[in-house]
Amino acid sequence: MIIPRPIGPRLWRGVGLAAAACLLLVYVLAPVAWLLSSSLQTEREIVSIPPHWIPDHPTLQNFRAIFATGLGLAPAPPGADPSGAGFVPSVAGNLLPAMGNSFIVAVAVVILNLLIGVPAAYAIAKIRFRGRSVALYAILATRVIPDIALVVPFFLVVRKLGLLDSLVSLIVTYLAITVPFSVFVLASFFEQMPDDLDRAARVDGCSRLQVLLRVYLPLARPALVAVGLFAFLASWNEFLLALMFTQTSASQTLPIIVAGITSDFTVSFSFLNAAGVLAVVPPVLLAVIFERYIVSGLTAGAVKG
């Protein structure tokens, strides 16, 4: 005889899970939704009390202004009345070039991370050599050093080399905050791969480099994607070093321009939020699309770290 299971506890469990999931979703998304909503409001609407959670008259005027001035299609109107409806602050034209700078820096840092990180991680994971543990400890130690402790020496050296206000200074110093982590994640990934692959290929006469390129690299694609994403996001989001080294739009990255807008009292609130949205969209898209790679990469880096 089949005894029907009591539905009570299971139902409550389902309700509890649904409530908790909704609560978490609201916690994570509400601040971002408010940022997005604010970026789509007119200047008149955004100063309404109580706030309009969903804009009555959504407008893309801020984004149109950013792209029109950024692409040189329209000059930034100088000093119009900030309370006016169509006011475009003069910094609007700096956002797209800054985005370009951020992109160049981030891509360069990703490439260098892979070029430096892959061979080093392979050596640490697969070759027994004297000083291997020293290399590991050195990598771990760099992660304990606060980035702000590197700012003073970096600034003096960069200034002496005449590299202030250049993208090169950002690319090189960002290696300090990205390479150790990349090596760590890659090394823990390589370590999980069987050593037999290595031996078999070398019996066939492959050099270490050939083994790495032909055997491990094709298998390591998920780790390469994860490490590339981490380096890209870290560079795209970095603020402190860029604040020290950049001075003009020749090298200013997106966070610098956005921070300037945040503290500029003449910029309208809706434009401020539009600038925020512009900085948020690329990294968030990358993170959501490549969620699986990121989670497995973070896990690999953490379990070892």
Place this chain on the structure above:
Amino acid sequence: MALRVLTHDERAASGLLAGLVAVLMAVTAFPILYSLWISLFAVNLRRPNRMPFVGLDNYANVLASPQFWESVGRTAIFSAMSVGAVLLVATLVAVLLDQDFPGRRVLSACLLIPWAIPSVANGLMWKWIYDSNYGALNGLLLQLGFISSAMIWLGDADRTLGLIANAFIWKEVPLAAILLLVTLKSIPADLYGAAAVDGAPAWHRFVHVTFPALRPGFLLVALYEAMMAVRHFDLFFLLTEGGPGGASDVVAWRIYVETFRNLSFGTGAAMSYILAIATLLMSYALIRSMARQL
């Protein structure tokens, strides 16, 4: 000098490691040593030609300054609030994501959004939420009737640190939850089985099985978040610039002010060094104290 002959493998390893060694030397080891050197001089960019050697005077001055110790206190409060709240919220999130329910994958993808957002955009977003005139926080609380008139959030010295910590926590919870979830997944199922046979209620299972098993995860997350909180700069720059009246003047902000506003590079370097050493000691002490409980 007797150089040991490198084995074939070691020659290969040194070639493969050359790039890493060069990077670590150039952008980590050298700056750290150079910083130590600078901290022994009275370097002020307002007087670029006079750089007298002062030995440990910069350190003595920093350690004797009440202003510095006040900023240390604020850093400790900010970090304690942040680490505690991140651990609590992340544990709840991890336990939730450990269950099987429809939409779990969408939820965990959304969870990465705060992690991915640039800290500058995070600062902008929360500054606007806390805005005393048109911000969402006042708007929401007024509409719900929790407050009767608009509050000045960040401008209130008693609330500033907590509000900045809230923005920090929001961004840090996802990573912490992911790390704790890994630990949860590694708990052997038969541990739960044994508890179920005993007829233990769910909360009992959590306290006696899940919680102890999570300890290594707690250690990792607490250590990492404490390191991040103690050095955090971006939100302080964006939200309050150390204000109001020094209420959010933490060590990282102090280093910035000494270095780039007062242009005393020697003092800034000495403070950075103290912060770096404190971070090292803290991570060591934290590992030790938590390892003893394991």
